[in-house]
Amino acid sequence: xxxxxxxxxxxxxxxxxxxxxxxxxxxxxxxxxxxxxxxxxxxxxxxxxxxxxxxxxxxxxxxxxxxxxxxxxxxxxxxxxxxxxxxxxxxxxxxxxxxxxxxxxxxxxxxxxxxxxxxxxxxxxxxxxxxxxxxxxxxxxxxxxxxxxxxxxxxxxxxxxxxxxxxxxxxxxxxxxxxxxxxxxxxxxxxxxxxxxxxxxxxxxxxxxxxxxxxxxxxxxxxxxxxxxxxxxxxxxxxxxxxxxxxxxxxxxxxxxxxxxxxxxxxxxxxxxxxxxxxxxxxxxxxxxxxxxxxxxxxxxxxxxxxxxxxxxxxxxxxxxxxxxxxxxxxxxxxxxxxxxxxxxxxxxxxxxxxxxxxxxxxxxxxxxxxxxxxxxxxxxxxxx
Amino acid sequence: xxxxxxxxxxxxxxxxxxxxxxxxxxxxxxxxxxxxxxxxxxxxxxxxxxxxxxxxxxxxxxxxxxxxxxxxxxxxxxxxxxxxxxxxxxxxxxxxxxxxxxxxxxxxxxxxxxxxxxxxxxxxxxxxxxxxxxxxxxxxxxxxxxxxxxxxxxxxxxxxxxxxxxxxxxxxxxxxxxxxxxxxxxxxxxxxxxxxxxxxxxxxxxxxxxxxxxxxxxxxxxxxxxxxxxxxxxxxxxxxxxxxxxxxxxxxxxxx
Numbered sequence: 001x002x003x004x005x006x007x008x009x010x011x012x013x014x015x016x017x018x019x020x021x022x023x024x025x026x027x028x029x030x031x032x033x034x035x036x037x038x039x040x041x042x043x044x045x046x047x048x049x050x051x052x053x054x055x056x057x058x059x060x061x062x063x064x065x066x067x068x069x070x071x072x073x074x075x076x077x078x079x080x081x082x083x084x085x086x087x088x089x090x091x092x093x094x095x096x097x098x099x100x101x102x103x104x105x106x107x108x109x110x111x112x113x114x115x116x117x118x119x120x121x122x123x124x125x126x127x128x129x130x131x132x133x134x135x136x137x138x139x140x141x142x143x144x145x146x147x148x149x150x151x152x153x154x155x156x157x158x159x160x161x162x163x164x165x166x167x168x169x170x171x172x173x174x175x176x177x178x179x180x181x182x183x184x185x186x187x188x189x190x191x192x193x194x195x196x197x198x199x200x201x202x203x204x205x206x207x208x209x210x211x212x213x214x215x216x217x218x219x220x221x222x223x224x225x226x227x228x229x230x231x232x233x234x235x236x237x238x239x240x241x242x243x244x245x246x247x248x249x250x251x252x253x254x255x256x257x258x259x260x261x262x263x264x265x266x267x268x269x270x271x272x273x274x275x276x277x278x279x280x281x282x283x284x285x286x287x288x289x290x291x292x293x294x295x296x297x298x299x300x301x302x303x304x305x306x307x308x309x310x311x312x313x314x315x316x317x318x319x320x321x322x323x324x325x326x327x328x329x330x331x332x333x334x335x336x337x338x339x340x341x342x343x344x345x346x347x348x349x350x351x352x353x354x355x356x357x358x359x360x361x362x363x364x365x366x367x368x369x370x371x372x373x374x375x376x377x378x379x380x381x382x383x384x385x
Numbered sequence: 386x387x388x389x390x391x392x393x394x395x396x397x398x399x400x401x402x403x404x405x406x407x408x409x410x411x412x413x414x415x416x417x418x419x420x421x422x423x424x425x426x427x428x429x430x431x432x433x434x435x436x437x438x439x440x441x442x443x444x445x446x447x448x449x450x451x452x453x454x455x456x457x458x459x460x461x462x463x464x465x466x467x468x469x470x471x472x473x474x475x476x477x478x479x480x481x482x483x484x485x486x487x488x489x490x491x492x493x494x495x496x497x498x499x500x501x502x503x504x505x506x507x508x509x510x511x512x513x514x515x516x517x518x519x520x521x522x523x524x525x526x527x528x529x530x531x532x533x534x535x536x537x538x539x540x541x542x543x544x545x546x547x548x549x550x551x552x553x554x555x556x557x558x559x560x561x562x563x564x565x566x567x568x569x570x571x572x573x574x575x576x577x578x579x580x581x582x583x584x585x586x587x588x589x590x591x592x593x594x595x596x597x598x599x600x601x602x603x604x605x606x607x608x609x610x611x612x613x614x615x616x617x618x619x620x621x622x623x624x625x626x627x628x629x630x631x632x633x634x635x636x637x638x639x640x641x
Contacts, residue, residue, distance in 0.1 A: 216504040218489050222482045229480045231464035232442055232473070233553060234499045243501045 043258035050248030059224030064148030072253025127249025171267025287334025423583035428608030473555030483535030
């Protein structure tokens, strides 16, 4: 009994051991450039987790997650602009537009503590308020998607136009700033940021798993599958949707902050329409409603994108479009869903190798043998008798 | 509970009219339900039976008139508030959450706090767990308790939805076509179940199956063109010339 328990625990612990070892070893193996790319793509896994939460589980397709992603990124970007200044100095770009004193809303970002909270609380609040107004009016489905995209465009245009406040189109540089005494763009700092990203992706995954596992998660699935029905059972879907949309907003903010320090800049391009659509594609390809699928989708697609773009820069958009079509037509549950439903086995069977069966192969697979033994119940388990 | 009127109606519809762009789905509908009563509602297609439930449960707002539950108006309240007051509804076609197991379907429905915080931070009490387990047994879904409900047969889904309704433990159960698509045996058992529920609960059943209604031995309300045509026992109703005219056809009165 004790052996059984420990071997089971071992099997459970194994993936985590692998993750920890890989995370520790990778910085030594990968060149800094590749490591930095991996860190960036992992941080995108966090925004993808949020999208999975609201889309995969709750059925709300948001095309505006870039808003919250950028808000988190700007919060950290502003702090980094200020943190390496002498007292009385202003960030450089202000002088270009003749701004003499720091705008009031920049003031709180001198505080690291405020910034720490601003990165996720501000996006969560914006998402919560926006979400509440939309959900309260029972706007859903495609109208919700359009609305989020419209909101994204509003934010995008606003940030682009505000040279005097946030350097408009040019954005804020983050790699020349110092954080804990290290240059953000330095290899050492990037290594630490990679590890931080790994830790936060895992933390975000645990958060999402906690949210989706219990009755709360069941309520989300119920909203996705039959929202009116849930109302008649005494649930107020507005509250659930607001909460989960705010959580997704907070995750997007954290994701954006991690992404910006690993890319060296934050600009309104983070709120470009195609980027937010790409986020949705990552989740669709990885697997809606499977948390690990969201992270895998974000990392794999972005890594593929960067590899393909290095070799054949023009082809990526076609590949991405093809992937999306493949998922929509053939893999509705994404790669992870396909894997879990025995997709690899079927693929192997298609090339002629018989799949492994749990019991008696001929009884499970051969119709003739089945007919001879029709009195035997071959349903795997829990079948009706 | 108010002590002013001991024999107060649990549910009362007063002159309820619902107009969809001029079409009167309900037309000056009046109906009273006493606590503990079992009432059947019948009517030809388009008589307004489903709209009538929509009005009570808050899905449709009446154009005119009032709906009172325990003496307080329900008009203008949202669906989930009305549900929390103690009104449960079973839909015409079974609406269970296909991707959740029957157990989890019931755990969502079971009476208790239904806010996000309660579901995240609280867990089911042992009472609630027992109740879910008990209901799984009552509707014979124990062996399917942990497989997605989407794989259940039509009859099993009907029963699961009835179990969900019972799990909610509402004072008033509104049951829309509970035996549609069920076998005779399942129909009989559903009838027994509803009769058991009446007394402790107030039950309103909408059904097309005349034999089923007759077996319930409950008062019958006939709806026609959004209006109550007549009320009485099944025999009275079936012999009422107005009913025969609008509902049972011309002169032959067929059961079913």
